Amino acid sequence: MDLFTLHFTKNEPLYQQLYHYIKINIEDGTLKPHEKLPSKRKLSDYLNLSQNTIQSAYNQLLDEGYLYSKERSGYYVEKIDWFMTPIEKKDISIETKKTKNYSYDFDFNSIDTSEFPKKEFAKAYKDAIEEVSLFETTGSPQGLYSLRESISRYLLSSRGVDTSPENIVISSGAEYLYDLLIRLLPKKTVYGIENPGYAKIGLLFRENKLSHVPVPIQDNGIEIEDLNENEIDCISISPSHQFPTGILYPISKRYELLKWATQENSWIIEDDYDSEFRYSGKPIPALKGLDKSDRVIYLGSFSKSFSPALRISYLVLPDSLMLRYLDLAHFFVCPVPSLTQRVFQQFMDNGNFTKHLNKMRSLYGRKREHLISELLKTKFPLSFLGTEAGLHLHIRLHTQIKERILVEKALNHDCKVYGITDYYYNNMNPHKTAELLLGYGNLSEVQITEGVQKLKEAWKDCF
Known part of the structure; x- marks a missing residue:
């Protein structure tokens, strides 16, 4: 009986405390296989517990296989050949690196939230929640059909892309879309990525151990001979507003790329990430709109044009890849909630998205002009590069001071720019x-003026 000397607490039912105590003694070998346990009456008297409490603990151990019983004899320890040894928990907490916030952050990924159409979006949400059951199944892995219809109409009117809802796949962010494409294309595919370009794309290919080659960006885009020399099967580009240089692929280059893709039976991934914001001339049709051979995979998103929190992006797949997708569709699920999709479909269909887009295009256009004006007032020896589009400026500073030093000097004056x-x-x-990126989407005109003054102070000895 000395074995059963234990101290009870008020934090847990008594039978559970007894159950845990006996279980631990069985697992660590203190109680041997086939060893008889005290009877309910004796243990009840010894521990000053009711027999019902003892019985509840024994029953739990019986159910879990730690004990077996013999009629008119009692309870015995079951022979168990192997126990999983508990692993000592280690502190694996990672110290989060604190990110300093700057008063003037020329972040090119941020948008202006002050003009968000809360009232109209709330109405779309109210209408949608009456139509969508919160308990409905996930639906098609391609996403809500009605939203795909809305997107197909939008692409035709705004980007010149004539596609059907059947060829659209809705997902949540560019990373999801690229991961999907990796599954659809052969494993031996050699990918080309723009250089400079989005670092995440190269990282994604690297993490998946896929062959990929950086292709230099020239004044009019990438060169076809670079694609051929590197035997590239699939090239990822942003021809309407290349990131980060801001260049526009001219129509001649676009037709060269389409000809290359057709002749080589290769693919072009067109990332049309912020093409809605063009501030001079006519809107440039998407490369996909010129594609007669169905070799362009179109990637779109509403993160810049509406809200990154919405997390709605989409692919327009060529017919041959769509067939491949349908073969694998049972492996996929649309990560965007049905309610979110329905809300945005309502918002698009009632015309509020187009109104919002036109309003933001005007707003960002004014901010861009204001930033250019303020930079010119500084008398810095600089050049503006790229086309008049998107949410950031690409500037070249004519100085012997290294790009990194310019960025650091700006940070020391509470101002963040990007090399x-x-x-x-x-x-x-x-x-x-020295070339820098200055975003303006998240800054007011007053903040832009103040931020440029900070840059003037930071760089006063650099020219």
Whole structure:
């Protein structure tokens, strides 16, 4: 009986405390296989517990296989050949690196939230919640059909892309879409990525151990001979507003790429990430709109044009890849909630998305002009690069001071700008010039003025 000397607490039912105590003694070998346990009456008297409490603990151990019983004899320890040894928990907490917030952050990923159409979006939400059951199944892995219809109409009117809802796949962010494409294309595919370009794309290919080659960006885009020399099967580009250089692929280059894809039986991934915001001339049709051979995979998103929190992006797949997708569709699920999809479909169909887009295009256009004006007032020796589109400026500063030093000096004056070198493959910038990215989407005109004054103070000795 000395074995059963234990101290009870008020934090847990008594039978559970007894159950845990006996279980631990069985697992660590203190109680041997086939060893008889005290009778309910004796243990009840010894521990000053009711027999019902003892019985409840024994029953739990019986159910879990730690004990067996013999009629008119009692309870015995079951022979168990193997126990999983509990692993000592280690502190694996990772110290989160604190990110400093700057008063003037020329972030090119941020948008202006002050003009968000809360009233109209709330109405769309109210209408949608009356139509969508919160308990309905996930539905089609391609996403809500009615939203795909809305997107197909929008693409035809705004981007010149004539596609059907059947060829659209809705997902949640570019990373999801690229991961899907990796599954659809052969494993031996050699991918090409723009250099400079989005670092995440190269990282995604690297993590999946896929062959990929950085392709240099020239003044009019990538060169076809670079694609052929590297035997690239699929090239990822952003031809309407290349990130981060801001260049526009001219129509001649677009037809060269389409000809290459057709002749080589290769693919083009067109990332049309912020093409809605063009501030001069006519809107440039998407490359997909010129594609007669069905070799362009179109990737779109509403993160810049509406809200990154919505997390709605989509693919327009060529027919041959759509067939491949349908073969694998049972492996996929649309990660965007049905209610979110229905809300945005309502918002598009009632015309509020187009109104919002037109309003934001005007707003961002004014901010862009204001930023250019303020930079010119500084008398910095600079050049503006890229086309008049998107949510950031690409500038070149004519100075012997290194790009990194300019960024650091700005940070020391509570102002954050972004060097283009960070977006070159392996951070290897072949050019000697200092080039910076200045976003303006999240800043007011007053903040832009104040921020540029901070840059003037930071760089006063650099020219």
